[in-house]
Amino acid sequence: MVRVGVLTSGGDCPGLNAVIRAVVRRGERHWGDTLVGFHDGWEGVIEGRWQELDVEAMRGYLSRGGTMLGTSRVHPWMASDAGADGSDGPDNLARARATLRDLALDALIVIGGEGSLATAHRAHVEGLVPVVGVPKTIDNDIPCTEQTFGFDTAVAIATDAIDRLHTTAESHDRVMVVEVMGRHVGHIATWAGMAGGATVTLVPEHPFDIDRVADIVRTRHERGRYASIVVVAEGARPVPGTMDVAEPEVDRFGHQRLGGIGHAVASELEVRTGFDTRVTVLGHVQRGGTPTAHDRVLSSRYGVAAIDAVHEGGLGDMVALQAGVITRVPLDQVMGHLKGVDDDLWDTANALFEARLDDPM
Numbered sequence: 544m545v546r547v548g549v550l551t552s553g554g555d556c557p558g559l560n561a562v563i564r565a566v567v568r569r570g571e572r573h574w575g576d577t578l579v580g581f582h583d584g585w586e587g588v589i590e591g592r593w594q595e596l597d598v599e600a601m602r603g604y605l606s607r608g609g610t611m612l613g614t615s616r617v618h619p620w621m622a623s624d625a626g627a628d629g630s631d632g633p634d635n636l637a638r639a640r641a642t643l644r645d646l647a648l649d650a651l652i653v654i655g656g657e658g659s660l661a662t663a664h665r666a667h668v669e670g671l672v673p674v675v676g677v678p679k680t681i682d683n684d685i686p687c688t689e690q691t692f693g694f695d696t697a698v699a700i701a702t703d704a705i706d707r708l709h710t711t712a713e714s715h716d717r718v719m720v721v722e723v724m725g726r727h728v729g730h731i732a733t734w735a736g737m738a739g740g741a742t743v744t745l746v747p748e749h750p751f752d753i754d755r756v757a758d759i760v761r762t763r764h765e766r767g768r769y770a771s772i773v774v775v776a777e778g779a780r781p782v783p784g785t786m787d788v789a790e791p792e793v794d795r796f797g798h799q800r801l802g803g804i805g806h807a808v809a810s811e812l813e814v815r816t817g818f819d820t821r822v823t824v825l826g827h828v829q830r831g832g833t834p835t836a837h838d839r840v841l842s843s844r845y846g847v848a849a850i851d852a853v854h855e856g857g858l859g860d861m862v863a864l865q866a867g868v869i870t871r872v873p874l875d876q877v878m879g880h881l882k883g884v885d886d887d888l889w890d891t892a893n894a895l896f897e898a899r900l901d902d903p904m
């Protein structure tokens with residue numbers, strides 16, 4: 544029996560509540576643990592804002608999107624804002640240390656994406672608190688695991704949107720550009736593009752030539768198909784020197800704000816082809832609402848594995864899905880790189896799109 548903290552960090556994601564629920568049910572019923580949930584990620588650790596979690600408190604949350612604990616991108620090593628008189632802000636790390644000491648936590652389960660897992664790793668190796676990581680993100684970009692929870696829901700939402708756009712595209716003989724999330728990788732775009740029968744899909748892993756994209760759309764229309772769906776990952780970029788795109792802004796957490804490439808692609812396509820073109824930016828809709836059954840199950844498996852890891856020598860690890868089995872990998876193997884779309888899937892996707900992007904014109 545130990546005392547374990549849980550926090551959700553970074554962007555919200557369908558399945559976060561299902562992970563927390565699984566941690567609590569398994570922890571309380573199987574291991575006899577007491578559980579503490581921090582509010583708004585590390586901010587709650589720094590500011591001492593937390594609540595006890597038990598099976599009763601988690602009723603009704605399995606199917607709920609978002610996070611019942613709240614989330615933020617704050618972390619203990621971030622400088623605090625200076626006081627109004629210009630004095631140094633409070634020492635976030637010291638405050639976090641004090642909260643963890645007062646609560647006498649034996650471990651902290653951090654449910655987060657790339658940046659949050661890096662912070663969790665730092666907290667572990669620098670002795671702030673022993674951690675277990677759970678890979679969260681709709682982007683599916685965390686290495687060492689086949690899938691993050693939230694990804695399946697995002698793909699389902701994007702695919703549904705593409706299905707709906709097909710009917711308008713066909714009724715009006717239009718080109719529909721659909722911008723999806725995914726940050727610096729094209730998993731959501733590739734899966735939704737394949738599942739939604741896109742004409743062509745643009746991903747960050749393969750810079751695109753806008754002339755080639757226009758050529759594919761034009762050729763398709765010459766063959767008698769007047770509607771096209773072009774899926775664009777928010778992180779997709781043109782081959783350098785072929786098209787002007789704005790540099791993304793960076794927020795106060797050093798987090799790039801992506802988005803806007805869909806509009807740039809649409810206007811270039813309209814100019815080049817003369818076809819009526821419209822843009823849909825799916826944005827945060829992909830992160831909202833209820834998780835799919837697949838994500839509820841994956842989240843629950845991760846949650847059980849995370850609390851088991853606390854008891855079975857897995858401190859410093861991230862729970863992961865490998866060959867369909869839940870396992871653990873040391874957090875230091877996960878740091879510093881992203882998992883992109885693998886070549887095999889990209890090849891298959893391109894075999895199904897109207898034409899290969901990398902074929903010569």
Ligand code: F6P
Nearest residue numbers: 554680681682724725726801830
């Ligand atoms: O990482 C998840 C994600 O939804 C990305 O796909 C997207 O670029 C980013 O978060 C958006 O972040 P924010 O919610 O801060 O706008």
